[in-house]
Amino acid sequence: MKEDDESGESRRPQPRKGDQAPGGKPARPADPGGGILMGRPFGVPVYVAPSWFLVAALITWIFGGQLGRVLPELGAVRYAIALFFAVAFYGSVLVHELAHTVAALRFKLPVRRIQLQFFGGVSEIEKESETPGREFVLAFVGPLLSLVLSGLFYLGLLAVDPGSVPGVLLAGLMISNLIVAAFNLLPGLPLDGGRMLRAVVWKITGKPMSGTVAAAWVGRALAVAVLIGLPLLTQTGALGNANRDIGGFETVTDALLAAVLAAIIWTGAGNSLRMARLREHLPELQARVLTRRAVPVEATTPLSEALRRANEAGARALVVVDGHGDPTGVVRETAIVGVPQHRRPWVAVSGLAQDLNEGMKVPADLAGEALLDRLRASPATEYLVVEETGEIYGVLSTADVERAFVAAMARPEPH
Numbered sequence: 098m099k100e101d102d103e104s105g106e107s108r109r110p111q112p113r114k115g116d117q118a119p120g121g122k123p124a125r126p127a128d129p130g131g132g133i134l135m136g137r138p139f140g141v142p143v144y145v146a147p148s149w150f151l152v153a154a155l156i157t158w159i160f161g162g163q164l165g166r167v168l169p170e171l172g173a174v175r176y177a178i179a180l181f182f183a184v185a186f187y188g189s190v191l192v193h194e195l196a197h198t199v200a201a202l203r204f205k206l207p208v209r210r211i212q213l214q215f216f217g218g219v220s221e222i223e224k225e226s227e228t229p230g231r232e233f234v235l236a237f238v239g240p241l242l243s244l245v246l247s248g249l250f251y252l253g254l255l256a257v258d259p260g261s262v263p264g265v266l267l268a269g270l271m272i273s274n275l276i277v278a279a280f281n282l283l284p285g286l287p288l289d290g291g292r293m294l295r296a297v298v299w300k301i302t303g304k305p306m307s308g309t310v311a312a313a314w315v316g317r318a319l320a321v322a323v324l325i326g327l328p329l330l331t332q333t334g335a336l337g338n339a340n341r342d343i344g345g346f347e348t349v350t351d352a353l354l355a356a357v358l359a360a361i362i363w364t365g366a367g368n369s370l371r372m373a374r375l376r377e378h379l380p381e382l383q384a385r386v387l388t389r390r391a392v393p394v395e396a397t398t399p400l401s402e403a404l405r406r407a408n409e410a411g412a413r414a415l416v417v418v419d420g421h422g423d424p425t426g427v428v429r430e431t432a433i434v435g436v437p438q439h440r441r442p443w444v445a446v447s448g449l450a451q452d453l454n455e456g457m458k459v460p461a462d463l464a465g466e467a468l469l470d471r472l473r474a475s476p477a478t479e480y481l482v483v484e485e486t487g488e489i490y491g492v493l494s495t496a497d498v499e500r501a502f503v504a505a506m507a508r509p510e511p512h
Contacts, residue, residue: 132144132145132146132147132149132212132213132214133145138195138198139195139198139199139202141198141202141208141209141210141211142210142211143191143210143211143212143213144210144211144212144213145212145213146212146213146214146215148214148215149187149213149214149215151215152183152215152216153180153183153184153187156179156182156183156186157176157179157180157182157183158176158179159179160179160182160183160269161175161176161178161179164178164179164265167260167265168260168262168265171262178262178266181266182266182269182270185266185270186269186270186273187213187218189243189246189270189273189274189277190213190217190218190277191211191213191218192242192243192246193217193218193239193240193242193243193277193281194211194213194218194219194220194239195211195242196238196239196241196242197220197222197235197236197238197239198211198220198222199238200234200235200238201220201222201235204226204227204231204235206222206223206224206226206235207222207223207224208220208221208222208223209221209222209223216357216358216361217277220239222235225305225376226296229296229297229299229300229305229308230296230300232292232293232295232296232299233292233293233296233297235292236289236290236292236293236296237289237293239281239289240277240278240281240282240289240290241278243274243275243277243278243281244274244275244278246270246274247270247271247272247274247275247278250267250268250270250271250274251267251271253267254267254268254271283319284312284315284319285312285313285315285316285317285318285319285320285362285366286309286312286313286315286316286365286366286369287316287362287365287366287368287369288316288319288362288365291312291313291315291316291366291369292312294308294311294312294315295308295309295311295312296308298311298312305373306373306374306377309369309370309373310370310373312366312369313366313367313369313370313373314366316362316363316365316366316369317362317363317366317367319362320358320359320360320362320363320366321359321363323355323358323359323362324355324356324358324359325355326355327351327354327355327358328351328352328355375502379465379466379469380464380465381501382464382465382468382469382498382501382502383463383464383465383468384459384460384461384462384463384464384468384482384493385461385462385464385482385490387493387497387498387501388461388482388490388491388492388493389412389413389414389491389492389493389494389497390410390411390412390413390414390491391407391412391413391414391415391416391489391491391492392406392407392410392412392414392415392416393416393417393418393422393424393489394406394415394416394417394418394428394446395417395418395419395420396417396419396425396426396445396446396447396450397445397447398445398446399441399442399443399444399445399446400433400436400441400442400444400445400446400449401441401442402442403415403428403446404433404441412491413492414427414428414430414479414491414492414494415427415428415433415446415450415492416428416481416489416492417446417447417450424453424481424489425450425452425453426447426450426451426452426453427450427451427453427457427479427480427481427492428446428449428450428451428479429449429450429451429478429479430478430479430494430496431478432449433449436449451477451478451479453481454475456471456474456475456477457475457477457479457480457481458480458481458483459471459472459480459481459482459483459493460482460483460484460485461482461483461484461485461490462485468498469498472495472498477495478494478495478496479492479493479494479495480492480493480495481493
């Protein structure tokens with residue numbers, strides 16, 4: 098029901114949910130996974146998370162009980178009908194997410210996957226909208242489709258007996274889609290309404306960060322309101338349960354549900370702030386700035402001699418070159434550390450080098466998101482940084498990139 102724009106905002110120009118930071122860690126697989134693959138509408142994989150089965154069982158149990166009161170003649174068959182309702186409801190959630198996906202693809206924003214999970218669905222859109230107008234449209238189409246579905250189910254309800262099985266199912270789907278739309282329109286991140294608020298503030302101020310901060314803090318206020326207000330509403334009968342036992346199981350269930358919803362909203366809002374802050378500092382991650390100066394050495398050069406040359410040149414990295422001066426490998430820093438001092442005159446640098454492939458050659462002018470995408474595509478501990486002419490500029494260590502990430506994330510949270 099919300100888009101994962103790092104969302105808590107779920108669209109990620111930074112390390113992505115499920116991605117690894119750029120250290121020598123596994124790259125994001127081509128298939129992101131996330132549960133059982135159900136299909137690829139519009140080329141986007143749709144997964145059902147294991148938690149969905151838990152909520153499907155819960156919906157089946159609750160809706161089955163309601164069917165038993167409305168249509169007692171159904172007997173045990175009511176649970177099969179209730180299971181159908183659970184599947185149909187999540188079909189509606191999928192339509193909601195597909196609306197986000199189609200809009201994102203229309204704006205040429207890549208969508209990593211759609212995942213149906215415990216509290217609805219998430220569309221993982223990987224890039225930031227370029228304008229506040231597109232951000233608003235991208236967020237609004239989901240609730241809009243839920244409202245349209247609610248209206249269609251209402252029209253279907255007019256054509257059947259409200260007291261029949263189809264009537265009860267259509268009424269349930271009408272109400273549930275209306276709730277999905279209303280909940281997602283609440284103006285706080287990570288909900289769609291929060292992203293709409295973000296777009297409005299972005300448009301007014303001209304600063305996407307200001308919109309994120311405003312919508313995230315409204316999201317946190319919503320989390321507190323849900324935690325306190327939902328149990329109060331159900332206990333006082335404002336949601337149609339005036340005769341329930343306030344001290345009973347239903348009250349505990351309401352409190353637990355409120356706590357889970359509040360935690361999801363609060364966490365999503367916090368993630369939105371963190372990812373927005375990281376996005377602000379992405380341009381600071383520049384290959385040219387983070388690269389260590391390197392000296393070229395031939396493969397047969399003893400490690401001790403190579404290190405002596407590096408110290409004289411004020412360099413902190415070694416690049417192995419062939420007889421023509423062309424780079425063939427990068428000496429790994431961890432491998433150097435692992436060689437005892439007394440062994441270094443007898444160890445050739447070729448035995449400590451990682452062979453170069455095209456993915457390990459990084460243009461010196463890469464920065465921000467483009468740099469991170471390049472590192473994720475070819476995981477390694479060191480990369481050869483080259484100029485446009487092919488000339489060696491130096492060596493980029495993923496440890497240095499990770500430290501730059503940590504420094505960006507450690508900065509005070511915007512208020």
